[in-house]
Amino acid sequence: MKRFATFWWDFVVGDDWRVAVGIVVAFGLTALLAATSIPAWWVLPLAVAAVLWLSLRRVVRPPDRNEPT
Amino acid sequence: MGLTRGWRPALVGAGAATVALAAIVAALGPALTVIPIEVLRLVVGALLLVFGLQWLRKAILRASGWRAIRDENAVFARERAEAASAPRVEHAGLDWYAFTISFKGVLLEGLEVAFIVLTFGSTQGSIPLAALGAGAAVVLVVATGLVVREPLSRVPENTLAFAVGVMLTTFGIFWGAEGAGVDWPGGDASLPGVLAFVLLISLGFVTALRRRRLAIA
Numbered sequence: 001m002k003r004f005a006t007f008w009w010d011f012v013v014g015d016d017w018r019v020a021v022g023i024v025v026a027f028g029l030t031a032l033l034a035a036t037s038i039p040a041w042w043v044l045p046l047a048v049a050a051v052l053w054l055s056l057r058r059v060v061r062p063p064d065r066n067e068p069t
Numbered sequence: 070m071g072l073t074r075g076w077r078p079a080l081v082g083a084g085a086a087t088v089a090l091a092a093i094v095a096a097l098g099p100a101l102t103v104i105p106i107e108v109l110r111l112v113v114g115a116l117l118l119v120f121g122l123q124w125l126r127k128a129i130l131r132a133s134g135w136r137a138i139r140d141e142n143a144v145f146a147r148e149r150a151e152a153a154s155a156p157r158v159e160h161a162g163l164d165w166y167a168f169t170i171s172f173k174g175v176l177l178e179g180l181e182v183a184f185i186v187l188t189f190g191s192t193q194g195s196i197p198l199a200a201l202g203a204g205a206a207v208v209l210v211v212a213t214g215l216v217v218r219e220p221l222s223r224v225p226e227n228t229l230a231f232a233v234g235v236m237l238t239t240f241g242i243f244w245g246a247e248g249a250g251v252d253w254p255g256g257d258a259s260l261p262g263v264l265a266f267v268l269l270i271s272l273g274f275v276t277a278l279r280r281r282r283l284a285i286a
Contacts, residue, residue, distance in 0.1 A: 048122070056274055
């Protein structure tokens with residue numbers, strides 16, 4: 001059962017869980033804005049750019065600032 | 070598996086996985102068509118986005134030199150050695166190691182392809198057309214392999230991964246936003262704009278990370 005859960009976690013979430021969390025938050029924000037009269041189409045592209053950059057930055061930070069793996 | 074453990078268990082495993090895959094697709098395909106289109110686009114968009122970003126992240130790190138490009142020859146040699154040294158246990162007259170590895174490989178890779186084909190087809194309202202596209206891709210890949218006759222290591226794997234990541238991320242943004250209630254300016258005509266945006270930021274990230282690596286070196 002644990003291996004089954006691990007497989008699905010790796011399959012869907014992958015190396016960086018923060019990306020998945022960021023996407024979920026961005027979808028929530030998009031849905032909230034879309035329910036108002038404010039245009040919401042720009043939220044997801046900007047969120048994707050931000051989430052991707054932050055995830056990449058975590059990999060290329062100097063070693064002393066990386067979290068232990 | 071075929072080269073190291075024998076072709077019979079490898080082909081039986083691949084065949085069994087193909088049958089399992091066909092059963093899963095036959096069960097899930099019609100089920101997808103009864104889900105409301107907005108819900109489907111939201112779920113599909115979110116999943117495409119997380120898959121696409123996984124591909125894109127790795128491809129950007131490899132293209133910018135922060136992660137090593139996969140050496141297919143080394144991977145092949147390592148996996149061949151692992152397969153050759155695994156103990157031989159027989160079930161149902163088959164080498165179980167070769168059978169299960171082949172079965173799992175075909176099933177997992179096939180599931181990813183089936184997911185993409187089914188979701189693209191159902192969100193655009195034509196699963197047969199999406200399946201036709203997937204079939205054409207299979208024919209094209211096999212034909213190219215037969216004509217070119219180059220080893221797998223010559224395939225520009227990271228460029229392909231980069232392109233797949235950009236496409237999955239683009240469709241994920243587009244459908245996911247629609248599922249969340251967004252009206253895109255210009256409707257479907259904005260899709261090339263989203264594609265250009267994703268491509269530009271990805272190439273920009275490659276350039277920025279490459280410069281950063283060179284500055285540190």
